[in-house]
Amino acid sequence: MKPLFALSRATLLIAACALPAWATAQNILKNTDTATAWPSKPVRLLVGFPGGSTPDMAARTLAEPLSKALGQPVIVENRPGASGNIAADQIAKATDDHTLGVVINGNLTSAKQLYPQLPYDPARDFTPISLLTTAPLLLVTPADQPAGAAFFTAARQGAGQWNYGSVGKGSVGHLGMELLKSRMPGLTPVHIPYPGNPQIVTAMLGGQIQMALIPPGVAMPHVRSGKLRAIGLVGGRSSLVPDVPPLAEAGVPNVNLEVWTALIGPASLSKAAQARLSQEVPRIMREAETRQKLFNQGWQAVGTSPDGLKIRLKDEAAILGNIIQTRGIKIE
Numbered sequence: 001m002k003p004l005f006a007l008s009r010a011t012l013l014i015a016a017c018a019l020p021a022w023a024t025a026q027n028i029l030k031n032t033d034t035a036t037a038w039p040s041k042p043v044r045l046l047v048g049f050p051g052g053s054t055p056d057m058a059a060r061t062l063a064e065p066l067s068k069a070l071g072q073p074v075i076v077e078n079r080p081g082a083s084g085n086i087a088a089d090q091i092a093k094a095t096d097d098h099t100l101g102v103v104i105n106g107n108l109t110s111a112k113q114l115y116p117q118l119p120y121d122p123a124r125d126f127t128p129i130s131l132l133t134t135a136p137l138l139l140v141t142p143a144d145q146p147a148g149a150a151f152f153t154a155a156r157q158g159a160g161q162w163n164y165g166s167v168g169k170g171s172v173g174h175l176g177m178e179l180l181k182s183r184m185p186g187l188t189p190v191h192i193p194y195p196g197n198p199q200i201v202t203a204m205l206g207g208q209i210q211m212a213l214i215p216p217g218v219a220m221p222h223v224r225s226g227k228l229r230a231i232g233l234v235g236g237r238s239s240l241v242p243d244v245p246p247l248a249e250a251g252v253p254n255v256n257l258e259v260w261t262a263l264i265g266p267a268s269l270s271k272a273a274q275a276r277l278s279q280e281v282p283r284i285m286r287e288a289e290t291r292q293k294l295f296n297q298g299w300q301a302v303g304t305s306p307d308g309l310k311i312r313l314k315d316e317a318a319i320l321g322n323i324i325q326t327r328g329i330k331i332e
Helices: 008-018 021-030 054-070 082-093 105-109 148-157 172-183 197-205 216-224 271-286 288-297 306-327
Strands: 043-047 074-078 099-104 126-136 138-142 163-166 190-193 211-214 228-233 258-266
Touching (some): 043 054, 054 074, 054 126, 054 216, 054 271, 082 099, 105 172, 126 216, 126 271, 138 216, 163 172, 163 197, 172 190, 172 258, 172 306, 197 211, 197 228
Parallel strands (some): 043 074, 163 190, 163 211
Antiparallel strands (some): 126 258, 138 228
């Protein structure tokens, strides 16, 4: 299968970094005498989106096996709002050494460029732990809309009346759609942000929005039931939805972006915690049971080392930053 993510350098380096994650853990273990003392109490896993959202599902899939590995409860807490930035800020400011978070692309790659008053610094205030999951973006519309190239003809004809949804300003769904609009003159749907992908689907079924870029795991049950139509995938084909064609087959210029989740901690996270997590999390993400659960939810399990996540952050920040600049996107 052709890789979905356009950054071949990033993809190859992430794959390479995923393998020696245990070595990273061992190096940290050598530098601390307290490694075996962590965790000493339950671990909180903050998620900036509602229950049932794709980041929430990824977090809950990780929580159970991670709890078993650590010997302490891992409790998922949903703190939705501000495109996930409320939870991200709480993660950054946590000082108990037992608060982590599952975040999405925008919280770590584009938020700083979009929000002048962002209360945290993505580059300074977090400890990257692991890239957990990736998924393609799927363009969906209500089932009564046409398929293929005819859909884009209808979308252009609906100029001024069509809306699209995303999980918030600066999210990859928002920036991906703005990139799509820049590549297709006459495509002008208005952006409406929602707390999470389930709310986007509800709005689409209710006629409030006409299109959205969302992960297949959320969209496909409604596509299969005949309530939504899958127009195509951003990027190439995916084993997650092998029957859905790329948007390029409908005449759309190539746009390559993924939605992903990552596990992070605050910058103050102890070396002991970093060592334990960098050892356990990639191992859990490689387990067949974890991979199958995530696949059924519409995610590809990854599980990189901290360095693998850092590479992804750096390269994708450049891509999303370019979209923000070229489209003149500003959030007050």
